Amino acid sequence: QVSELVQFLLVKDQKKIPIKRADMLKNVIREYRDAYSKILNRTGKTLQEVFGMQLVEIDSKRHMYILINNLPRAGGKYLCRDKEKEKMGLLLVILSFIFMKGSSVKDSALWEFLHLLRVYPGRQHEVFGDVRKLVTEEFARQKYLEITPIPLTDPPELKFQWGPRAEKEISKKDVLNAVAKIQGKDPTFWASQYSEAEATT
């Protein structure tokens, strides 16, 4: 059961959409339901020891899980398809913007910022295609971003925050360091962001 579950999780994780416990039970564990937590524990161990990945629960109410990479970061180049690289680039930019702006931004503010980078929600982007879809659907479904409507706004506005996957896969400290590197400044230049980043390590 454990090896089946390991394979199931590895394949399911390809799209980076969180995996539901219900799916695990239905497709792999089936009649062994009672041993679920034991199987899950052993699976987590195998994933860690064999693949260096960590199985993390990001929603304890709805029982959703993701896989993250637990290996220490290698210095060399990352084997990754270009499409994925580009998306991660955009994602880092968005997450940095949100963090530096106090952990939550309005959609209008985000798109105004992305305009400056030649990324427009209404136009096909030569690298990203339908950017609005990528940001509001794909990144949201993968739980990199948490997008909630702001109540009582007309026309309805959205609020963008870091999603649970982002919280697990990247640290605020790293983001601040990235921003500092790009702007050629010291991270302590932004005092409150710096203390926030230190606090959440």
Added chain:
Amino acid sequence: ENREAMLNSRSNRLTEALEEANALFDGVCRAREAALDAQFLVLASNIGKEKANELHSDMSAFDSTAFAEDLLTFMGINRTEETDDSEDGPGGFLPTDAWKRMGEEALKYFKRAPDVHYMLGSFKSEPPVPKQRIERQKKASRGKAEQAMPAQLKKMEESHQEATEKEVERILRILQTHFENDPNTPISYFDFVIDPNSFARTVENMFHVSFLIRDGLARIKLDEVELPVIEPTKPNGGAEEENRAGARNQVIIRLDQREWQ
């Protein structure tokens, strides 16, 4: 309305509005008016919350325009001096690998689990249908639907052999159907067996055709230009055909990958 004005941290509009509402409430004597007042309170508290949020982020002022400029620089923008009216926008030309560059930096920070894919691909329950020619492809699928089996087909126990028999039968059908349309033109043997996309498929086709020849269901002859052509034998061939089949010829066809290309 006036939301932006109220949000402005320097304005006291929100406080003024609240005070006005307070004063008005004294005059309220109908339920509907009280409901309106309640609605107003909800709106006001939302705006208040937003104002409080903005207070927090203004503490260490973050200049997003400067950040954007620095990002563009990081991504390798070529800034031009003259004002150009190209689509790339004011102030420069962004190279095509701009976002790739950004991504490589980003990957250093994300603890992202790499995608796992099986090296040999996923399981397919049926052997894929070989693509010989597009028109023949359609005829092949039509042929398969027919349940009438030629008398010569023997039933085999093992599924492996069954598959070969199926293939042979299918190829025979293709040959026959082609012949229905063009009764007197044998097909060039090479045209028939060669799959332009797959060397392995070609070899397989030759293998299957050899079965047809062995069983006397088809025959190969040389045409005017000494190239082999293949045609199906007529089912009611009679004694004459059997005699022909008796004279077994062994033909070795050698085809390697380079020649195939």
